[in-house]
Amino acid sequence: MQKKANIKELIVISGKGGTGKTSLLGAFASLAKDKVLCDADVDAADLYLILEPDIKERQVFQEGHTAEIDPDKCTECGLCRKLCRFHAISSEFIVDPINCEGCGVCVYFCPEDAINFPIKTCGELFVSETRCGPMAHARLGIAEDNSGKLVTLTRKRANELAQKRDLSLILTDGPPGLACPVIASIAGATGVLIVTEPTLSGHHDMDRVVELANHFQIPAFVCINKYDLNVEMTETIEVYARDKGVPVMGRIPFDPIFTKAMVEKQTIIEYDSSSRASQAVKEIWERVESRL
Amino acid sequence: MIISIASGKGGTGKTTIATNLAVALGSDVNLLDCDVEEPNDHIFIQPKITRTEKVSLKVPQVDMNKCSLCGKCQEICQFQAIVVVGKTTLTFPELCHSCGGCMEVCPENAITEIDREMGIFEAGTSNGVTFAYGRLFVGQVMAVPVIERVRAAVQPNKVNIIDAPPGTSCPVISSVKDTDFLILVTEPTPFGLNDLKLAVGMVKILNIPHGIVINRSDLGDDKVMEYANEENIPILMEIPFDRQIAETYSKGKLLVKELPEWKERFIHLYEDVVKYAKKS
Numbered sequence: 001m002q003k004k005a006n007i008k009e010l011i012v013i014s015g016k017g018g019t020g021k022t023s024l025l026g027a028f029a030s031l032a033k034d035k036v037l038c039d040a041d042v043d044a045a046d047l048y049l050i051l052e053p054d055i056k057e058r059q060v061f062q063e064g065h066t067a068e069i070d071p072d073k074c075t076e077c078g079l080c081r082k083l084c085r086f087h088a089i090s091s092e093f094i095v096d097p098i099n100c101e102g103c104g105v106c107v108y109f110c111p112e113d114a115i116n117f118p119i120k121t122c123g124e125l126f127v128s129e130t131r132c133g134p135m136a137h138a139r140l141g142i143a144e145d146n147s148g149k150l151v152t153l154t155r156k157r158a159n160e161l162a163q164k165r166d167l168s169l170i171l172t173d174g175p176p177g178l179a180c181p182v183i184a185s186i187a188g189a190t191g192v193l194i195v196t197e198p199t200l201s202g203h204h205d206m207d208r209v210v211e212l213a214n215h216f217q218i219p220a221f222v223c224i225n226k227y228d229l230n231v232e233m234t235e236t237i238e239v240y241a242r243d244k245g246v247p248v249m250g251r252i253p254f255d256p257i258f259t260k261a262m263v264e265k266q267t268i269i270e271y272d273s274s275s276r277a278s279q280a281v282k283e284i285w286e287r288v289e290s291r292l
Numbered sequence: 293m294i295i296s297i298a299s300g301k302g303g304t305g306k307t308t309i310a311t312n313l314a315v316a317l318g319s320d321v322n323l324l325d326c327d328v329e330e331p332n333d334h335i336f337i338q339p340k341i342t343r344t345e346k347v348s349l350k351v352p353q354v355d356m357n358k359c360s361l362c363g364k365c366q367e368i369c370q371f372q373a374i375v376v377v378g379k380t381t382l383t384f385p386e387l388c389h390s391c392g393g394c395m396e397v398c399p400e401n402a403i404t405e406i407d408r409e410m411g412i413f414e415a416g417t418s419n420g421v422t423f424a425y426g427r428l429f430v431g432q433v434m435a436v437p438v439i440e441r442v443r444a445a446v447q448p449n450k451v452n453i454i455d456a457p458p459g460t461s462c463p464v465i466s467s468v469k470d471t472d473f474l475i476l477v478t479e480p481t482p483f484g485l486n487d488l489k490l491a492v493g494m495v496k497i498l499n500i501p502h503g504i505v506i507n508r509s510d511l512g513d514d515k516v517m518e519y520a521n522e523e524n525i526p527i528l529m530e531i532p533f534d535r536q537i538a539e540t541y542s543k544g545k546l547l548v549k550e551l552p553e554w555k556e557r558f559i560h561l562y563e564d565v566v567k568y569a570k571k572s
Contacts, residue, residue, distance in 0.1 A: 014302075015329075015330050016302065016330055017299075017301065017302010017304075017458040018302045018303010018304055019303060022483065043458075043459040043461045044300050044301055044302075044460070044486075044487040044490060046301070046482075046483040046486055046487065049482045049483060064370075065370065083392070083396060085390065085391055085392055086391075098465060098469065098498070101389055101391060102370060103371075103391030104368065104370050104393065105368065105392065105393040105396065108368050108393065108397065109396070109397075140461060142460050142490055142493040142494050142497060143460060143461070143465055143493075143494050144461060144462075145461055145462040147461050147462075148433065175459070176302040176303075176458050176459075177330060177435075177457060177458070177463075178329035178330060178428060178430065179329050179428055179432060179433055179434065180434065180435070183431075183433055197542075198542055199541055199542040199543075199544075200335045200542065200543065200544035201307065201330075201332040201335055201541075201544070204330075204332060204335060205330040205332070208329075208330060208430055211430045212430050212431065215430055215431040216431075226538075229535070229538050229539065229542055230539060230543070233542055233543075256511060259481050259511050259512050262482050262483060263482060263512065263513050265482070
């Protein structure tokens with residue numbers, strides 16, 4: 001990704017889902033100045049539910065191909081079924097688009113030229129205005145693949161927005177997990193903030209994303225949400241993180257305000273900036289900002 | 293029978309449902325954790341692992357003594373995983389989908405396949421339940437080959453319970469396709485509802501009978517309930533927010549063991565699943 005040296009990008013990730021990435025990013029959107037927002041969780045994009053973007057630009061996302069057998073040309077010789085490693089062609093010579101990997105091997109070898117290979121429309125990309133600043137976001141089609149490519153394109157749009165408007169910060173909401181879309185989300189980032197929770201699962205999943213950030217040599221920070229649900233586990237996680245050289249940015253208490261704000265389509269800062277959770281998030285943001 | 297558990301949104305309680313359902317039923321159950329990016333089931337059921345295998349993908353290796361640099365491999369590859377550069381043919385194993393096209397097309401028979409390791413598959417037992425899971429190596433992009441290895445551990449004569457990753461894209465599809473019933477776990481919040489709708493869209497494409505479990509059912513609003521009624525999707529179970537449940541989970545313990553009243557509820561859940569699976 002081509003980036004101006006002065007544009008910084010923070011990605012919020014977690015490994016484990018449901019630890020509060022999007023609510024936290026929404027709160028940062030209320031606190032940070034001069035920024036572009038980016039939702040890179042294209043598989044289950046939720047940031048728009050809080051920020052209610054006014055869509056200004058739409059772009060169809062096309063990537064990859066699916067094989068389609070033309071029954072008028074097909075002689076049912078069976079070569080395609082023999083070559084397909086993805087069991088995508090039925091005994092009636094119909095391609096299952098779910099199983100089709102888009103490798104084109106059947107298309108290439110079909111002696112009758114009976115297999116078409118149209119490009120797939122996998123999703124849509126948006127550039128929007130929100131009350132907290134411009135935003136790049138996307139929607140991956142249901143049951144589609146190529147999420148990594150869409151993530152990369154969405155981040156690219158966010159970067160273009162930052163350049164065009166001379167904004168120095170991109171705040172990106174990342175996906176859960178560890179593989180393709182996560183790797184596409186964090187590649188080349190200035191830093192990642194890992195949001196975890198004080199559970200054995202949260203700990204286990206954080207360990208793996210810390211390793212991932214190290215693998216790609218991206219500075220990582222950690223914060224613990226709902227810390228008071230298990231203070232002992234919170235301490236264990238903090239010790240582990242410091243041991244791994246990952247600075248701990250703070251703790252956020254369990255607070256129903258997260259759900260209440262979400263229901264009202266507000267960030268927790270907008271909903272109640274004096275709540276304990278909002279105060280904790282403000283401190284975390286100040287610490288993160290000073291380290292970017 | 294194969295029951296899969298998915299959610300759209302992460303962190304709604306898939307692992308809680310999968311592990312507690314498996315242990316509540318006890319015998320003749322096979323639990324498969326297909327969330328190979330962030331597997332958690334093993335934390336709760338503490339299996340005794342009896343088998344460990346590497347999971348690998350076949351990727352091309354070019355014998356440059358035979359290669360004539362014709363470029364046919366590059367032409368057939370849809371993933372830019374093999375290219376001819378100057379006087380050599382380079383492969384990019386991390387981009388390879390293992391379709392075998394390059395090997396098939398090569399006129400010189402210069403391409404063979406070698407194994408590229410992507411993760412680990414482990415199987416074992418716990419509390420009379422057989423268990424298997426996969427673990428993708430950190431830094432690997434493709435989760436599906438490891439998921440498929442776990443799916444291959446389905447045992448036809450048992451109740452198979454599959455814990456899927458969050459989302460609605462390829463890793464979820466490979467985890468839940470060709471299953472008999474899908475339990476969608478959600479929470480009654482705007483994010484929960486949004487992602488539930490995506491998951492229902494996926495289940496409809498895959499044509500799998502399904503029902504909903506609402507977790508932390510008292511934190512949020514009524515919109516998930518309204519949606520389920522409109523769509524005529526059965527609500528199979530509601531789990532209220534309860535500090536005791538949250539603490540049990542945080543310590544990696546099972547509800548059906550720590551809070552015994554839950555055992556009966558999970559057995560009921562299974563009976564409902566069987567009933568709804570038969571209906572459709």
